[in-house]
Amino acid sequence: MLSRPGLALYLAPRELPFILIGGAIGVLGVWSPAPMAAAAVTAFLVAFQVKGEILTKPRS
Template identity: 85%
Template sequence: MLSRPGLALYLVPRELPFILIGGAIGALGAWSAAPMVATAVTAFLVAFQVKVKILTKPRS
């Protein structure tokens, strides 16, 4: 019996202060010379809790 790997991503919003800090970091890209992609990724990681889980299910 072979296993079939899968990937599960869980995105959970953090509490209110972290969401506000993430929004402020995201706005930093518009106000300064910081690259917008870098500030957007940082803001996302601050505002959301990201969990990655590898799943294996037996094939039937």
């Protein structure tokens, strides 16, 4: 059987100060003329730790 490469994404919340900063960035889209989608994506990346891994072997 041949292995197929895949992508694994790991999401973990950061510590409390980063979550508060991410929330403040999310609200910035409401207060300023910045696009709401850009503020939401930035807030997500600040508040959560995102790791990606390319899998070449099947996990058991």
